[in-house]
Amino acid sequence: MRKRLTVALAGNPNSGKSSLFNHLTGLNQHTGNFPGVTVEKHMGTTRMPDGSTAQIIDLPGIYSLYPRSLDERIVSEVLLNHRSPDCPDVVVVIADATNLKRGLLLLTQIMDVGLPTLLALNMMDLAARAGISYDIQLLRKRLNIPVVPINARTGNGVDELKQTLLRELNPAEQPVFRIYDEAQAAVNELRQKLGVDNDYEAYQFLEQPHGLQFLSAHDRQVVEEVRQRHHIFPGKFHGAETISRYSFIQNLLDEATLKPADEGWKKYSYRLDKVLTHKYWGILIFMAVLFLIFQSIFSWASIPMDLIDGWFAALSNYLSHTLPQGPAASLLTEGVIPGVGGIVIFVPQIAILFAFISILEESGYMARVVFMMDKVMRRFGLNGRSVVPLMSGVACAIPAILSTRMIDNWKERTITILVTPLMSCSARIPVFTILIALIVPQQTLFGFFNLQGLMLMGLYLLGFAAALVSAWVISKLIKVKERSYLLMELPTYRLPKWSNVGYTIVDKTKAFVWEAGKIIMAISIVLWVLASYGPGDKLENARDYVLQDAANLRLTEQGLEDRIAAYKLEHSYAGIIGKAMEPVIKPLGYDWKIGIALLTSFAAREVFVGTMATIYSIGSTDDQASIKSRMQEEINPETGGPRFTFAVGLSLLLFYTFAMQCMSTLAVVYRETKSWKWPVIQLAYMSVLAYASALVAFQVLS
């Protein structure tokens, strides 16, 4: 049997690559990792006309084999590593037929690397509308590769593309670009020493600016020696090569273009830009779009979130009554199920957020947002492209941090990663809601501003302001000379393709559930152990101790059970740790009970409400009103007044606004920055910020 065909899709951003990928693979797609490099790889399978299946790899959108961002670097790694089992059998280069020139630059580079290549000429419908037509036969003949016109949105031409893939395809015999004589000796030496397949591939080994990750330390050493011996530095011939390729492309297009574009087809796009990037209207419309997104994340998502909450509570309840009693059942119903529920509950918000982001990206509006915000962001050491992660951070920092890969400047990307968790994510909502309800009266200001709503908005703005200020401070501290630039295509506006939006939602939500899920699961099990076991016999005999203490109180059965639960927690390892923490958190106005909640919140901040509920001995956590009234009734033994005064409440709110209380985010930051340095710095600076602001708030107000 023939080996399964592996096909890589490459192309410029906005060339319709993801449409083609979704069309080929449908739901048979998943995200994996490229071996050795921590960059996500989108893969899928498609059925071929002869009944076999082919594997499709979707490479990040790039303009050239010379990488600018981390996302782009992966493409040169995959296409130059011919020895890897992951090396594709065929590369399909997708080019936008309305803008073929730039697409052909990438095509000719990939052809020269020595892999069988095929050109898919996409957006033939738009090209027809723009009045463009090409002599496809001539393109085939001159390029000496198969050229297939397609429309990735409708799927026209995809069958022909598959038929072509089944033919035996060979690498181009003649390179488009002949390497310079000056580089020939070095290339020969490298080919002989490392056994590289062809001249251009070896030449790329010398030219790649960051060095190729897949080469062994020894091979990299060889490359460096050859560079020095022949006075070659990375990028030496890059400019000249680009000019030479473009002159080939220009000649080709002069010949093959039967009818050039009539720019009139873009007139609607131009008119839209007059409004959407207008000095005042542009900003107003962007604000309105943001408002719509927030509105829907907070109001629309609450319905499915309540449902999910109910389901998990019911499941846990059902299991605790049907399973035989014991540590295993208790771990399942008190540790694992609430842990999984704590992840799944955020799915609606993440899905809605990514629906919006994907629509904004598909339509071409996101590029305008980057364009409009770049100058403001730059003031704070960020980049226009930081806007997308910061916006996503309002739902969840994990997908937000993953989306920083498109920022090509290392320093700006690192700063964006460091400050994104200051954006108030959806896990803070339950904490904010309950604390605000405790300390802010349910009143309206001037008849229509809800005071509690204003407070919530204030906390969001505070998080955003803290993100910007921290970014500015960090940008002054990181001393790296790396030039920042913004060269970005503003794609023509189009209606989004809804199936692409759907696939993005599924993909991002799955990534979140996995990334966050693994860690939240592990932590909730550890917490369960800490909260369920303790030294001595206090936990086993909790019932007797409580009965002794409460002998003359007339407790209901429920009241007794609640007291026992609270007693157990107080004497568990978690309770002991909470008490040990008390001296540190006392200046912030907290007692050991809040200490336990803070401690558990370091795994994931949304655990706060659940922990509070357990500590204040309430059977279930789904009734916020009763948690609230218990917290209101809690007395501070030192003052005799309520524990949750305005000062304590505000101090807690500030702490939760700034603190880095999310293990999953730290794990993702580690994965994305490939060192423990950045997650540690992030944890440290955010903790200091949280502690200091809570301290000032409490000390000033009380």
Place this chain on the structure above:
Amino acid sequence: MHGTGRPYIFALFKINLNKLGRTIAHMKVGEMAIISGFLDEYLSVKLMEMGCLPGAAVRFNFTAPLGDPVCITVAGYELSLRLEEASTVLIIN
């Protein structure tokens, strides 16, 4: 001749500009020109990859609400770039 908009660029580069000629950063909305060269080698390589080749026609479309970055049409598509980058692309018209 370089009257409108973006005065700080002039302040920074005034002397050089008069010697070296105009750049994309000096263009007015709707103006057309031909790229004639670059002032920065590092950026020129990236700009050329994006289709800003010497001899290519550019049209200055519009600026962002805060005056920077700017949007130009080059090689048949719309490219946005910062004034800082635009001021490294020499033009003639």
